Amino acid sequence: MVAIHIDHLYKSFTFSRGWGKHRKQTNVVAVDRISLNIPCGQAIAFIGPNGAGKSTTIKMLTGILHPTAGKAMVLGYVPWKDRQSLARRIGVVFGQRSQLWYHLPPRDTLELLARIYDLEPKVFRQRRDSLVERFGLNEFWSTPVRKLSLGQRMRAEVAASLLHAPQILFLDEPTIGLDVLARQKLRNLICEWNQQEGTTVFLTSHDTGDIERVAQRIIVINHGQVMLDAPVSELRRRYLNEKILSVKFHTPIYEFPTLQGVRQLEVMDFGLKLEINTRLIPIEQVISQILQIGSVADVAIEDPPLDAVIAHIYNQPASEGLSL
Numbered sequence: 321m322v323a324i325h326i327d328h329l330y331k332s333f334t335f336s337r338g339w340g341k342h343r344k345q346t347n348v349v350a351v352d353r354i355s356l357n358i359p360c361g362q363a364i365a366f367i368g369p370n371g372a373g374k375s376t377t378i379k380m381l382t383g384i385l386h387p388t389a390g391k392a393m394v395l396g397y398v399p400w401k402d403r404q405s406l407a408r409r410i411g412v413v414f415g416q417r418s419q420l421w422y423h424l425p426p427r428d429t430l431e432l433l434a435r436i437y438d439l440e441p442k443v444f445r446q447r448r449d450s451l452v453e454r455f456g457l458n459e460f461w462s463t464p465v466r467k468l469s470l471g472q473r474m475r476a477e478v479a480a481s482l483l484h485a486p487q488i489l490f491l492d493e494p495t496i497g498l499d500v501l502a503r504q505k506l507r508n509l510i511c512e513w514n515q516q517e518g519t520t521v522f523l524t525s526h527d528t529g530d531i532e533r534v535a536q537r538i539i540v541i542n543h544g545q546v547m548l549d550a551p552v553s554e555l556r557r558r559y560l561n562e563k564i565l566s567v568k569f570h571t572p573i574y575e576f577p578t579l580q581g582v583r584q585l586e587v588m589d590f591g592l593k594l595e596i597n598t599r600l601i602p603i604e605q606v607i608s609q610i611l612q613i614g615s616v617a618d619v620a621i622e623d624p625p626l627d628a629v630i631a632h633i634y635n636q637p638a639s640e641g642l643s644l
């Protein structure tokens with residue numbers, strides 16, 4: 321079943337700039353005829369550089385904004401027409417904006433939400449207890465939100481957004497500003513929730529760690545258009561055709577021959593780091609050259625970092641499009 325269906329969704333903003341006779345109407349196209357299908361249960365990372373159109377898309381899919389043209393169905397609802405009904409079936413978390421009551425502890429917030437969503441007391445208690453345990457809310461259960469650390473607050477935000485058991489969870493930059501540990505903890509919780517509960521996850525993030533950990537599919541937009549739509553697992557393997565080869569030797573090495581398709585990233589007394597374009601040279605050929613120049617103690621072959629792949633994709637002109 322399709323959770324989200326988007327068909328040529330388009331949004332432009334018209335606003336005035338300047339004063340008096342210099343006042344001019346300006347038109348900005350934020351989302352430019354996007355078409356997508358997202359099946360139920362999938363976790364997708366919807367990414368792009370600043371101003372690419374991510375938030376505008378999320379706002380249309382959650383019913384906050386009307387599109388200028390095009391269609392979208394979320395769980396069978398037209399979001400901007402059936403916003404109330406849709407709100408009972410989706411969870412939304414904005415990393416930059418808290419949706420919790422600032423002066424209330426998570427305990428009271430969850431109780432208020434249970435009333436808003438009309439949950440049966442028994443169902444509420446079960447879900448609350450399970451969320452408290454999974455999200456580790458016990459340690460700050462009775463502490464007002466204003467006194468929580470950012471990591472604790474974000475865990476409470478996500479837990480609160482899941483209380484009514486939404487079928488889709490929209491997360492707009494959920495890990496922004498978190499330290500390494502808090503970020504890891506939160507992305508693990510989101511990933512586990514997606515896998516164990518089957519909730520569809522629509523995530524935007526500038527953090528490649530979030531994307532790798534949480535998402536199965538990556539959709540890159542730029543200038544309001546979809547530039548790439550691919551499984552995360554294939555992105556590095558098939559997109560750049562590059563490998564990073566690190567070698568350690570038992571004895572110092574002095575020279576590595578110049579080979580087409582091989583770039584030396586680092587040369588140390590006992591080691592080498594090479595970037596290999598496997599379209600130009602097979603990796604076996606590079607390894608056999610390495611074996612000739614010294615006695616090898618260790619070899620590691622890695623894919624390029626996802627950061628590098630994504631930066632490369634962002635730099636492509638929108639008109640070219642990309643496919644795997």
Ligand SMILES: Nc1ncnc2c1ncn2[C@@H]1O[C@H](COP(=O)(O)OP(=O)(O)OP(=O)(O)O)[C@@H](O)[C@H]1O
Nearest residue numbers: 333348349350368369370371372373374375376377
């Ligand atoms: N209310 C608005 N009025 C005018 N222009 C807007 C409005 N909202 C967004 N835009 C413009 O639409 C474009 C897309 O913005 P959007 O916020 O969707 O990008 P984004 O991909 O979420 O960026 P970021 O990563 O910085 O949050 C930008 O050029 C932005 O300036």
